[in-house]
Amino acid sequence: MTLRFEDLDTAVAAMLARLPPALHIGAPLGLGKPHRLLNALYARVAADPARPMTLYTALSLDPPPAPPGLARRFMGPFAERQFGADFPRLAYVEALRRDALPAHVSVEEFYLQSGAMLGSAQAQRRYASLNYTHVARALADRGVNCIVQKVAANADATRLSLSSNTDLTFDAVDAIVAAGHPRPLLVAEIDPHLPWLDGTAVVDADWFDLVIAPPAPHPKLFALPRQPVGDAQHAIGLYASALVRDGGTLQIGIGALADALCHALALRHTDNAAYRRVLHALDPTLQAHPAVRASGGLEPFGQGLYGCSEMINEGFRRLVDAGVLRRKVVDKAPLMRRVNDGSASPLDLDLLDRDGQFLHGAFYLGSQDFYDWLHGLDDATRRGIGMKRVSEVNELYGLDEGLERLQRRDGRFFNTCMMATALGAAVSDGLEDGRVVSGVGGQYNFVAMAHALPGGRSALFLRATRESGGKAESNIRWNYGHTTIPRHLRDLYITEYGIADLRGQPDEDCVIAMAGITDARFAPALLDTARRERKLRGDFAMPAEWSAHTRERLAETLAPFRRDGTLPDYPLGSDFTEVEQRLVRALAWLQARTGSRRGKLATVAAALAHGGGPGDDEALARMDLAAPRGIGERIEARLLRLALARTQASG
Template sequence: MLDSLDAAIDALLARIGGPLHVGAPLGLGKPHRLLNALYARVERDPSRRLHLYTALSLDPPGKGKGLEARFLGPFVQRHFGDDFPRLAYVQALKRNALPPHIEVEEFYMQSGAMLGSAQAQQHYASLNYTHVARALGDRGVNAIVQKVARSADGMRLSLSCNTDLTFDAIDAIVARGLPRPLLVAEVDPGLPWLGGSAAVDADFFDIVVSPPGPHPKLFGLPRQPVNDADYAIGFHASTLVLDGGTLQIGIGALADALCHALVLRHTDNAEYRRVLRALLNTGADDPALGPFAEGLYGCSEMINEGFRRLVEVGVIRRKVVDDVELMQRVDAGRASDDDLARLEREGEYLHGAFYLGSPDFYQWLRTLPEDVCRGIGMKRVSAVNELYGGNEALERLQRRRARFFNSCMIATVLGAAISDGLEDGRVVSGVGGQYNFVAMAHALPDARSALMLRATREAGGRLTSNIVWNYGHTTIPRHLRDFYITEYGIADVRGLSDGDCIAAMAAVADARFQSGLLDTARRHGKLRDGVAVPEEAAGNTPEHLRTALAPFRTAGSLPDYPLGSDFTTVEQRLVKALGWLKTGTATRSGKVRAVLAALTAGRCDDAEALGRMQLAEPRGLGERIEARLVGLALKRTA
């Protein structure tokens, strides 16, 4: 056990004589301090080439400018800490300043963070999550570095947050006749301990370093507010979930809304159904949408905040074991008392390949009672994201009635999805596991895939539809089309003809874009004359949605932060106000109107909010205008 990062780098460089081909986990499991020490050493020595293979290199928000800086500065300092080790290679990538002898290849990027980096864009690898281990073998990775947790006696280490690729990558590398990669662990005392298949003997790693404190905080994802459109999408999606089934979800406000809907369905079913009726959802009176009697089994590449809440209220509780014959008896209703006792004793209710969330989420994992924690199994991504290549018969039994929920940015009326990139070729994020889950939904007899998206987006003061005729990039091809969900309903397009698919997709589009979509389809001979959207779809407008959900917002059934917030109460008010202001000032004319309205609106009486923005006593014309703009936004969003 080493206690110096420099000593760990010395040992790594001594063991590997030539070019360094280093793999590092995505997200939380990336050892920032160790990687920064390696980067600093290699940066000074052009004779040592470094190829880093990784994904989701997490970087806290920058300081921003103007009002954004006034809000973000104190929040970033409090949430991430002054000593958070920003990845040196990420800062270089953002400046297109990586030295020639260092190359970073990622298969998934922090959303939107690298759109302006030519170096990052050129070295992006478009891979399904389950194909990454194979690619690491092809690239001859000779070292893997990873953040780990350590047991109290120091004899065991836990891969904890990232069991996803390490084991699969080692197997893939060795299968090519290459030496087992050098394994280097950085111990983080703040990382939650998870046992089971996540735990290994300490000598599994060749080098273990435990740097002295103080230890920086774990990267916490700030939880975002959930708006009316997000809630509508989440409630529509929740009607597809079957009791006794399997659940996979992504991350973000849409997933948070879905989880809240499932929680409400289980804990206050009457209110849940009232929301569905307000949304004109046909499932509002479906007897199958009662509370969860059997519960769900969670099987998702990423375990996040939503799963925490679903476990807490008892929605996620259906257990599985790795025993085909026992699972067959359970599935057939022939399980004995001994079977059920073993299922309760040994079963796991939640499987994931990595986890990421808020500081509250990490604290939940740290403090789980042992019997509850034992029900969480961290697995290889090959075991979670696919059926083939492992124990397919077992996984089919475990993943009964599966519902796979993911988000996309854009969908075409012919059923293709755009989730990871732009039509100019630039990558926003990555494919990740989305294709895996969509394909699995078609491979399992009673499974479905649902892609969720907001019907419109606004940028630069211009409103556009997220349901389009065609797009110059595709993540999910149209032949894998299944459920699409917007705030205006569910389009079930699996197996439909093109004409019927177009009609169904137009029916969940914003009313302002429906006729244009249908006219384009007719012009190209894909839709017969006379086809129109249903009468109720003519009401697909934000105003109608806002009116429908307003009573539930007022009553507190649909809170802004259903899974908790990382913002203070005053910051929550400011997030809403600054969001309104950003939209309203996206154009030059909007800025002029906002300034004029602010100057004539009178002073703001929210002294706490102005104080938080360092505008309680503005100095100079610029600060006085900023104070008035914030005051106007607070009034409009109160």
């Protein structure tokens, strides 16, 4: 019989009464993690060394701590508005940051909030490097005896939707039982803010052993702030959009690069003339690129796309609203075969339209606008979205390989990496000293799937350069001491300078292709190294057009489209006010110019000489610097005025 509770402490007591002394707790990644329940459980266990606990989870979302100085002035008011003053920060995350978990408590994650735990020895030691699809097996191996999850409920709470996280719960329960362990204690916390998604996401309430419905007030859902999309991201998204074939399948990651891709795909469909103008400005020969000819296109989407992605995010919302995401699939292989070969009857097509779905995902995460959109879906759109197990979404051989091959025709799998080598390996999750930035997640799954599917392609995005200590560095390296995707799975790489098609190519051709999308400052040295290491012929001469691969030339090329609104800073909407958007640009400008001691001194000197300008007062007031007090605040105000003036002039 399912037990129901409103009080969290009473619920925790009931959990502990039904569990053995050693707790092995599983919790979903991201939004499905019940913060308040986990905090109550952690508080009880941390004070009782007789109850050792290991928590197995991933992506423990926590509002970012504000760094000192101007960033804190910006982030404080924004974070309170974005997350709510009562947002329940995860107590174990705060302890991990300080390496302060009690000795009898351990947290094992397979994916970390990007960069958040680089300084935590406890988090780094207990990181588990796993493909997303291998996590359920690992949970069974660990002997997980309890799974806690946030859910949505129908009006009388007799039916519960796993909503944001169908990814691992079903797979984990099946794997644990199949391994001969008892079925884990299943605990649900109802959150009325969580959107209801139907179909395979829904279970009867008695599928859970304990159901908790805490009383109001209910904290806001964790909402990811949408980041600005710069010139480099827009260029990458535009190049990538030309590799998508009408009638195909789409998987994307998250972040500004994914936002840029979705904006470009929507532009391709809704304003094809503007789309072609900006592509022609970027590269007049793009339509003739072999990869575009073989795998993509520039035309609007007559058939539409089917989305199959572990994560459903803001970009998919845009593609649904723009009419791009609309190719439906059904779980009937004979029907899908007839649809694909063009022999489907009118009755087949009616069934496809009635029962088909155009988007499958394993979890979702996004902005508050995105959650509001999910809440407000009309019935037809809601039926078109299916939340699935990660074993079904992220691989071909999880449930029905033949069916999934038919559904995922012309699959395009777009993900982001931090660095790539000239021979085609990708660095996405960690540093060469062994520290983990984020995790492998599903990236390897999707890269491997692209190679397994006829017509499938994997494309990895990366910016050509990064700033480190006030100095530019290339993200295309000759070699690096850590690899996420091995070079034998090399396929497509995209930077702001174009597309490198490495699939099936010999090493020399890979080197040339990767050098061709490298920043002009770093391409000659890369080629010199390749010659020295006998991977490039001695007489190869760098083409003259590569010298145009500079940040300045790219900005000049895209400037008209930035001004006329074709390529906006926030193509999928913004969580920042207009004043805050100006401040984001200004703070980024300052950060880029104060990374080194020399740059900081030069910028401070320029700020002291700068007298400010019109239109600064509202931004200064937002940062509580309209009437600076003391020398420190006066310098901050001068720095901010300088940055606002420079970014306003360049914007």
